[in-house]
Amino acid sequence: MTTLIAEDLLLLLLDDESGDLLVDGTKLPRVIAGAVLLELAFEGYATPAGPEDEVKKGRLAIRRDDRPDDPILARTLDRIRESGSLKPEAAIEKFDTELRTAVFERVIDRGWVQESRRKVLGIFPVKAWPPVDESHEREIRRELEGVLVEGLDPRPRTAALISLLSAVDAAAKVFPGADRKVIRKRAKEIAADEWAGAAVRKAIEAINVAVVVAVMVPVVVGGGS
Numbered sequence: 001m002t003t004l005i006a007e008d009l010l011l012l013l014l015d016d017e018s019g020d021l022l023v024d025g026t027k028l029p030r031v032i033a034g035a036v037l038l039e040l041a042f043e044g045y046a047t048p049a050g051p052e053d054e055v056k057k058g059r060l061a062i063r064r065d066d067r068p069d070d071p072i073l074a075r076t077l078d079r080i081r082e083s084g085s086l087k088p089e090a091a092i093e094k095f096d097t098e099l100r101t102a103v104f105e106r107v108i109d110r111g112w113v114q115e116s117r118r119k120v121l122g123i124f125p126v127k128a129w130p131p132v133d134e135s136h137e138r139e140i141r142r143e144l145e146g147v148l149v150e151g152l153d154p155r156p157r158t159a160a161l162i163s164l165l166s167a168v169d170a171a172a173k174v175f176p177g178a179d180r181k182v183i184r185k186r187a188k189e190i191a192a193d194e195w196a197g198a199a200v201r202k203a204i205e206a207i208n209v210a211v212v213v214a215v216m217v218p219v220v221v222g223g224g225s
Contacts, residue, residue, distance in 0.1 A: 001070065
């Protein structure tokens with residue numbers, strides 16, 4: 001089974017020693033959902049509609065009649081079809097919890113991480129996902145290091161992964177020993193660069209904005225309450 005961008009993203013957002021999340025619980029499910037939508041765009045299944053489409057501009061338009069082989073992608077595409085035309089941010093809000101669960105189950109089933117539970121101060125239960133087999137993540141990190149630290153040109157899927165990390169300001173957290181400002185700047189440059197075709201480029205921009213909006217809304221609401 002092909003590895004999804006969302007799986008690689010999740011591995012990177014887990015601390016390599018403790019298995020704790022590197023981003024808060026609000027950001028994680030939303031960026032995971034964004035990664036799944038981006039995968040559907042890469043595969044040509046769903047991208048934001050333009051002026052020439054019957055679907056209202058900016059909403060997700062289904063581009064293919066078949067279903068993806070990957071069950072996570074297939075279920076998500078089915079949900080988009082069932083829900084009618086959704087904006088990317090609405091799709092992220094609608095699917096974030098179930099996609100978070102599905103992607104966690106996938107990386108656990110692959111034997112890359114395991115779920116553990118502990119209590120903070122002996123009272124508050126928390127979960128962590130420490131590594132079991134780090135071989136796949138090491139490959140991802142080597143490629144990301146070449147792009148973010150050494151300045152190599154990224155492959156499209158690697159650039160997509162970096163753009164999602166940038167959307168939740170997590171690129172520097174993946175390489176804590178490197179210069180944070182340099183990593184953050186390089187990640188933003190890649191996110192804005194022309195490394196994908198027009199349709200996918202539009203999807204990437206829309207999904208990245210949708211992730212940022214989805215992450216910020218709970219913060220704004222919580223801050224104003």
